[in-house]
Amino acid sequence: MILEDAAGPRDLRTVDLEADLVVVGGGLSGTCAAIAAAREGAKVVLVQDRPVLGGNASSEIRLWILGATSHGGNNNRWAREGGIINEILLENQFRNHGGNPVVVDTIIQDWVAREDNITVLVNTVVFHAEMDGNRVRKVHAFNAQNGTMYHLQGSYFADSSGDGILVHLSGAAYRMGAEDASEFDEPMAPGDDYGALLGHSLYFYSKDVGHPVDYVAPDFALKDVEKLIPRYRNFAASEQGCSLWWIEWGGRLDTIHQSEEIKAELQKIVFGVWDYIKNSGNFPESANLTLEWVGTIPGKRESRRAEGDYIMRQRDIVEQVEHEDNISHGGWSIDLHPADGVYSQRGGCNQYHAKGAYGIPFRSMYSRNIENLFINGRLLSASHVAFGSTRVMATSSAVGQAIGTAASLCLKRQITPRELARPEHIGFLKSRLSANGHYVPLYDALAEDNLALDAELAVSSELALNGLPHDAGWKPLVADLAQLLPGPLDHTISVPVLADADSELTVELRLSQKAGNHTPEELVASYRFALAKGEGSIDIPLSSNGKAQYLFVCFLKNGHVSVGQSNALLTGLVTVKKGGLKKVSTQERQEAPEGLGVDSFDFWVPERRPVGKLVAFSTKDHQSPLHVFAKDNLLTGALRPTSGPNAWVAAWDDREAVLSLEWPEPVVARTLILYADCDYDHPLESVQYHHHDRIMPHLVHEGEILADGELVAQFSGNRQAVLHFALPEGRPVRQLVAHLRNSQGQPVALLGLRVE
Template identity: 30%
Template structure:
């Protein structure tokens, strides 16, 4: 795989002259005009390319000057495609012309072929060596150009695969050896929230860091290019200072999608560049890895997507924060991938109402939509649920998914402007459509622990729990009412939210999910960490990914300091990592052996408080033994949620009235037989029952006790002991609160099992 990727992606965005031929990569045009550089599908079609994303208005010409090897007649080929042809859609929205010294060739490009191909442009007479070229967009609807080839030999270049890659390398005269970009303690690949968190955290702990990002801006899905606002609770749980780094660069968007300015691309870059130990490489796409053996990465090779220079980054440790698990896949890391029935890719959009009529010419190639076929874009925002590709391959099918989403967006806008919505939207103007897709799920790299949905729901206590994940288990599926017209490829999603996650304190994600099981110097940060499909639903949001990066950066500093692997930290140095996780995000040291200090005049941020302004409840993860909160209990009857009384566990507690019939059933899984003390938590109040009924089911049978919830609980943190009972695997281990009548409100909060002393 490594050599194949290297062959496919070691290409140039430059101009090359060979005998009687000239190859011009579109991304090398000196003035791109209104054309955008699209790099998100290099793994699919082998190159960056220019995209005419004008929202229906032709974009400004991309121009450059080239020097031909000689004058005379040349045959012309342009690598492009008709991007709607794969669906046999009418019309050719991506059409453009090639201008040579201001004169258009007779052929219109972007009009042939469902796949990338060298479209024949006929011949042109070159009368002087120095010549200007221009890509002239005709429609503003995402025409695309990869390269232009002039040759006195009429034969077309190879079309795809390794032959095309080898031909490019030969034609462009690429050097075999990439530029030496230096040697680093940590090489971070991917500049989203996870990569930024890892790079900043590691740099502040004394590491020399390279941060490689394949786009011109940082932030990933949380950048102005995609505009998914940052979600996930920070600064809470066992390590309440994790998240302070994220807080320095997170967006301030009031909606998703918000405005470009709200996502603060400049702030993100400013925060990164302020770290003297970070070398930032924007517009560089990692195309290969070099291995010292099957378990260690020695270096990565990146392609500069503007100049075609290849750079080699040597490192002691590496972080895959690409989202797609790209570096892991290139390096032979174990991973899983759902080729169907996965979460899709969003391309959001915005429109504004103006003071005058705004025209939009009818289109034939968009999805044929009527107003009832899609949810009305409220307040001019077409939000996250404009999502497609659920059953398209999450890597190989990305370009097709993006293009299908664009057909859906423009089909909806056509319905709003030219069909039944035209009167209401006469003054509406399309403001922004994301051409960079916001992907939710692709590869999951495998670590020593694969966190599951059950781990999160049951709050399974891992000894290396670190990052608090607070987002609900949020899984996306096609929304049935809108999928009816396009059942094979729906474009509107719904979210199924499992609300058993502790949103206030968070569930501590194990550190062992953050490094590769079989590549011994590879960390992961962001949505490609070691979790199942269902568990991904809670950890995939940006702030959580950024906190994972903070943990990884600190862990990498311990690896460098102790010359050990990420796994060894768990086995031998985890207390040292815990000490670093307790630090404020602004803490720093010059080298891994230097003293840790805070900047002069530093003021710690105020602690996180709950939405009512009070102190948060007691975190489940902070309690010893087996603990289940009321959120994990199986309830019958009517229970009311509350958090007004002190000493509650998690986000609050539940209670039922004296006339209500209802139970809260706590079912424990016992792995080791023994005698356990059973405790329950409640917050006393005069309206509570003095005879709250509780039943304990154990290997000894069933026993009922009553609890006076009107008096203060005798044990710390609001607990009372219900007695000692023997529990065994395969036998009931159940506590039921409320299994009978009572003379007041019955409260149910946490139940705790502690091995008896």
């Protein structure tokens, strides 16, 4: 029993918390920042103004998580973001085969709850910042659910709030809207006609209940849909949620202070659209559909963008500029939308892709004038044009891991983010990020702080690629098809073919101009093969002009011809077909308007399993292997395929593969880390997509770890890319042995190993 006598005005309950890092915003970018910092030993407070974490990926909004892979609809091979967001996506693939956004919520909550160093405050809104000169000292926040005021003091702060509340309150420099083309020499900068901001979207789900359901629209629902929405012909009764992302509006308004007005208009549109689908008579297939869910919170795209020491611009994306401090990557198209949204006469978006993934510099991840403030998510320091690519969630999540790791290093070294960007410090940040499975472009992930470099490495076998068995039938050449093979190559291969009539098949050899890209723009050779009706084979002389990069063996479209396929799956090998992907608004070729500052090129995209298979082939005349998946790859290079597979793979018949490390003298080590192949080429959208595999087939799934002959770890059912094994604490070790198996029948493969 609590009795409060009459009194004067009372103060709210107040709680004071101190942390090394205060993260404002619990979307994916803020969540990944908090987890990364906590894993590096920092004490973190994560503040979220909503009841759940995840932001646009949560069940409140239900947008799929996506980034550089762009649904697999661009030429960015093996480009999925690594690290923490990759962990979440791989776990979601296993737990959430139906693509349920509520399950996504639980996985994100699990990942945060595992970290003892994180204090989570949900339903808590930051509204004030206390400053000490050009440093944030404390923020004030209020939770209306528990009636509590929080005073959060920190050494470092990260604004991951999307709308930049802490950027605004702290006095950090920011901008809102589109720059003139002249400011950063950006031909893609939109004029007033296209508009300066991207709008909000509101999503909905429908459900087939198996019997007719009528629908009576609310009075506020939009009328005259056919008249007011020029794209009404694109509505389909079967589409829902993010498939109608272009139900967008608000780009002509202040997307922060007029957000409620934007939401009200979007509600009118959504309920009006559903009324049109149910009652116009144009969609008889909608008879049994009911409106199951409509979001109450719009998915926001753009508002404030903070200014860092560097502002990314169009050139950084299109030309893939190699900044010394690039510590993360992106690859989504420059995806700009008309500010009038669904009411525009224009298409829903205007997407232009680069020929490959690009780097994101650390200087764009902290404020240029508030010395202890990190910025990420939609607040990344970028122009409106560059923001069109960097804004997507998986890219923002990877940036979140980068700043969380950076904050922990700043704390340990007692330096500012600007000082961490200097050459004497940035290498250590790259090393820590790479050690945790995050991809740092053009960086040797294993060359620093790795005790394994001092040991003698031995493996039970190495796969020598002499061919792929023809055991998966035939692939009709209804479109140009290409098999990527790692170079350098100077071999001849034999490929099985089947013709239903006498015909001629053209095969081209192509390379990317840039070794790490996968856009086959450079013609190396062209061959024509006369085919007789029936089954046969063709001998193709391969040459990559001595270059250590992927060669595209292109089989050009011919409706009378099929090539043999293989059921084999092999790290760093993929087949692609020429053509676009409707989901990302691409045609077969990107034709860039003159003067727009982007490139014209063909799209070559993979088909997802189980449809996508490798081309069967064999080498001729006992030649040397096309490629050896050698053990040396375990101690050098990127932890994913780039210009080559970068992998050790055991021989096809070595199902109990063994690797060992032996040091000349015993070493004291804490952890063995193995980096498995989780197929970074697969997009792994979090909701609405059904992925063929629940556990990636390339992964090492089970095994044992021995230290000086003693069993120290066993694992089975693995579904993650980075495996940590604790070693005997404080005890010197001379030999480590790993017995590894793939329970799905594929060769054992690893992309690297590290001992710390």
